[in-house]
Amino acid sequence: MENKIPYKIYLEENEMPQAWYNLRADMKNKPAPLVNPGTGQPMTAADLAPVFCDELIAQELDETTPYIEIPQEIRDFYKMYRPSPLVRAYCLEEKLGTPAKIYYKFEGNNTSGSHKLNSAIAQAYYAKKQGLKGVTTETGAGQWGTALSMACSYFDLDCKVYMVKVSYEQKPFRREVMRTYGASVTPSPSMETQVGQKILAEHPGTTGSLGCAISEAVEVATTNEGYRYVLGSVLNQVLLHQSVIGLETKAALDKYGIKPDMIIGCAGGGSNLGGLIAPFMGEKLRGEADYQIIAVEPASCPSFTRGVFAYDFCDTGMICPLAKMYTLGSGFIPAPNHAGGLRFHGMSTTLSQLYHDGFMEARAVPQTEVFAAAEQFARVEGILPAPESSHAIKVAIDEALKCKETGEEKTIVFGLTGTGYFDMVAYEKYHDGKMDDYIPTDEELQASFAKLPKVE
Amino acid sequence: MENKIPYKIYLEENEMPQAWYNLRADMKNKPAPLVNPGTGQPMTAADLAPVFCDELIAQELDETTPYIEIPQEIRDFYKMYRPSPLVRAYCLEEKLGTPAKIYYKFEGNNTSGSHKLNSAIAQAYYAKKQGLKGVTTETGAGQWGTALSMACSYFDLDCKVYMVKVSYEQKPFRREVMRTYGASVTPSPSMETQVGQKILAEHPGTTGSLGCAISEAVEVATTNEGYRYVLGSVLNQVLLHQSVIGLETKAALDKYGIKPDMIIGCAGGGSNLGGLIAPFMGEKLRGEADYQIIAVEPASCPSFTRGVFAYDFCDTGMICPLAKMYTLGSGFIPAPNHAGGLRFHGMSTTLSQLYHDGFMEARAVPQTEVFAAAEQFARVEGILPAPESSHAIKVAIDEALKCKETGEEKTIVFGLTGTGYFDMVAYEKYHDGKMDDYIPTDEELQASFAKLPKVE
Numbered sequence: 014m015e016n017k018i019p020y021k022i023y024l025e026e027n028e029m030p031q032a033w034y035n036l037r038a039d040m041k042n043k044p045a046p047l048v049n050p051g052t053g054q055p056m057t058a059a060d061l062a063p064v065f066c067d068e069l070i071a072q073e074l075d076e077t078t079p080y081i082e083i084p085q086e087i088r089d090f091y092k093m094y095r096p097s098p099l100v101r102a103y104c105l106e107e108k109l110g111t112p113a114k115i116y117y118k119f120e121g122n123n124t125s126g127s128h129k130l131n132s133a134i135a136q137a138y139y140a141k142k143q144g145l146k147g148v149t150t151e152t153g154a155g156q157w158g159t160a161l162s163m164a165c166s167y168f169d170l171d172c173k174v175y176m177v178k179v180s181y182e183q184k185p186f187r188r189e190v191m192r193t194y195g196a197s198v199t200p201s202p203s204m205e206t207q208v209g210q211k212i213l214a215e216h217p218g219t220t221g222s223l224g225c226a227i228s229e230a231v232e233v234a235t236t237n238e239g240y241r242y243v244l245g246s247v248l249n250q251v252l253l254h255q256s257v258i259g260l261e262t263k264a265a266l267d268k269y270g271i272k273p274d275m276i277i278g279c280a281g282g283g284s285n286l287g288g289l290i291a292p293f294m295g296e297k298l299r300g301e302a303d304y305q306i307i308a309v310e311p312a313s314c315p316s317f318t319r320g321v322f323a324y325d326f327c328d329t330g331m332i333c334p335l336a337k338m339y340t341l342g343s344g345f346i347p348a349p350n351h352a353g354g355l356r357f358h359g360m361s362t363t364l365s366q367l368y369h370d371g372f373m374e375a376r377a378v379p380q381t382e383v384f385a386a387a388e389q390f391a392r393v394e395g396i397l398p399a400p401e402s403s404h405a406i407k408v409a410i411d412e413a414l415k416c417k418e419t420g421e422e423k424t425i426v427f428g429l430t431g432t433g434y435f436d437m438v439a440y441e442k443y444h445d446g447k448m449d450d451y452i453p454t455d456e457e458l459q460a461s462f463a464k465l466p467k468v469e
Numbered sequence: 470m471e472n473k474i475p476y477k478i479y480l481e482e483n484e485m486p487q488a489w490y491n492l493r494a495d496m497k498n499k500p501a502p503l504v505n506p507g508t509g510q511p512m513t514a515a516d517l518a519p520v521f522c523d524e525l526i527a528q529e530l531d532e533t534t535p536y537i538e539i540p541q542e543i544r545d546f547y548k549m550y551r552p553s554p555l556v557r558a559y560c561l562e563e564k565l566g567t568p569a570k571i572y573y574k575f576e577g578n579n580t581s582g583s584h585k586l587n588s589a590i591a592q593a594y595y596a597k598k599q600g601l602k603g604v605t606t607e608t609g610a611g612q613w614g615t616a617l618s619m620a621c622s623y624f625d626l627d628c629k630v631y632m633v634k635v636s637y638e639q640k641p642f643r644r645e646v647m648r649t650y651g652a653s654v655t656p657s658p659s660m661e662t663q664v665g666q667k668i669l670a671e672h673p674g675t676t677g678s679l680g681c682a683i684s685e686a687v688e689v690a691t692t693n694e695g696y697r698y699v700l701g702s703v704l705n706q707v708l709l710h711q712s713v714i715g716l717e718t719k720a721a722l723d724k725y726g727i728k729p730d731m732i733i734g735c736a737g738g739g740s741n742l743g744g745l746i747a748p749f750m751g752e753k754l755r756g757e758a759d760y761q762i763i764a765v766e767p768a769s770c771p772s773f774t775r776g777v778f779a780y781d782f783c784d785t786g787m788i789c790p791l792a793k794m795y796t797l798g799s800g801f802i803p804a805p806n807h808a809g810g811l812r813f814h815g816m817s818t819t820l821s822q823l824y825h826d827g828f829m830e831a832r833a834v835p836q837t838e839v840f841a842a843a844e845q846f847a848r849v850e851g852i853l854p855a856p857e858s859s860h861a862i863k864v865a866i867d868e869a870l871k872c873k874e875t876g877e878e879k880t881i882v883f884g885l886t887g888t889g890y891f892d893m894v895a896y897e898k899y900h901d902g903k904m905d906d907y908i909p910t911d912e913e914l915q916a917s918f919a920k921l922p923k924v925e
Contacts, residue, residue: 019481019482019548020482020549021548023479093476093556093560104549122578123852124847124851124853124888130851167849185893186642186894189893189900190896192900193847193848193896193900194848391649392623392651395580395586397649432580437641437645437646438642440645440646440648441648444645
């Protein structure tokens, strides 16, 4: 096989990004501010200070600085597992018989198994710099918790993780990985917090949700001296850190003169998608280039495709600020048989605004089709994908097959956010034909929307 | 941090090896031939043909050709996950406060989680080329079985895996990964084979060993039309394929003008060690350079350090040819509490001869110290290492600490063969203080040696 484009494009260390890209700087319609649920007023830095680290608050609120330098300590850490490869999916293309050219940015080659480490190390760094003792967080599939455990271990910070109960039970080994890195892990909802007790009283036997776990982690951070809360998705600061994915992707494509037609990413809270698309969306916003950008979400938790664009709580316990986003309602808890992460009821405010303004589209896919795509991908490309990432695989395959019909030689780039080594219980269910596709009814969603907070 | 040597050295695709290196071509004392246990005569290609693929037999018996071209199909597959990075362990060096320079060749960035894929794809390729229906094999820790499943899936071959029972039970998710790639997996010893039935009758309740599983896989291969047996370690052909590790390592070091003082690898059957050291040992054999080469084995299965150099069966069921190797006796079964793979009773004939002739040294390390080294490594270098690989980490750290005492700036290269994502049961035992260090007594070993076959 004679190819000018290698199977994997790795940037040199000196080609790696030195600054994160802040997409909001190029948005005409800025994302709506976080709002204090008590006063209805936008949250100030002072309001946020008990919850978040100071420098992260500054990043959260910064809507104008396009590039923010990556501190040298973080760049050194990035060098341990970055650059991640941009892979040309030659084998998948051949298997599909498509004229499309498929690339994926693979973020799974680190022990957290996903892109989450990109933001975890940044957040741990700023916590350490502020002289904190430790941080608290939630984790769903466990990737974010693992990433944060690694980052905290590196900077010698305490790390308390509240893990969505269904994931805690389905992924027993995740806990041991976090423990290897010195973190404590509690299944959520727990009886350790007031909000956990309240949620358990209202929903006995609940398998939990990211929204519940966030409430618990925030309570613990704000009631313990020297602790702050950190979050692995949704927030602007997270999308900022994750822009390293898109910046590397663009640099790798540019190096070989490749211009993508389509960029596809899975979307739960938006961390991967927001990071992957950042520089491309920037070009689109500035009118310098056009790309088809597709968010893929699970049909069981379809915030973009079936949610409403409204102010809502980010957490189930309703102790966090309100964010204007596409949401299913903060009380919405996806069915426990949904295996693939991406369980958050809302979506990044930045991505929500961009979607609302028509700069991107969204598709919802049922999980059995996602696992079928995952297995097909694994067998030809070798990598065992995380269920989350496989949402993007599913749509990339769909689009490549469309190209096969039309003969179009589109260039498709998708984000392969991580590996599925800790998802074998779900794979087993799929292999045994015991996985089904739960899709919420309109009535369920309407009931959830009816509980949205009233903000003008 | 200003470094001329990057954290990770990746070769370009055009710098990747185009031929494997056959170490035996440079050995004056060749490894002793495999011997037919019935006749006492060296095995011929015809003798081996019912068991192995024809081209692999040719490679097995070839003692004179120094370089054997890697077929294009295999090189294309290699490009999907190779080159593997040669990583400079800056963070570990800093943590240890050592003047030593530590590098590791990381083979874990593929779904098999180890270097095993390097030979699996080669063996599957030759099986396909011969027109076979499928292959059978054994697997211990599960890495080889996973690798072979991936390779067979790629070439559309049937794959029957006999998995050491203790690993099958400790690593339930490994089975699902192999199943994802379409393989069948049977815990060994099983009642499916005559030899399995015999072993179970003699040792009821045995947790199995690689030796047992090999016997079963060979029986199935030789009694089913269109099947052959493939093996992930020990054999010369495997060391040949694994030379890609050492060749890449050497090319990466040469690219930056680095000359190692010491090369360290873990040793079970010898596949990783033999591959890693191949080109360096070649220089040593040809008198062009000198290196300190250290094999690290578990204290619970110490074939180099406490075994005898003698002809022995490669399998427990005594149906395979005899090999002259350092062995603990084919009836030796390591304690079930030993978690770290490397459970084979013997050692590659090539490495055994080199060790016997004084070209390398060996150390045995107890498993709790191995897990302590693994955790220390994980926390600073990020990668969660496989227990097998951690044997090499343990000795690399020991040697780096010696440099700290003496002030020597030695360059240490070790093989990090894989990741530990499927070893969390063992990590959990270690975290809970439930792991102990079983070391066989002299009496046990003497009793095992007494059963060695008599070959002049």
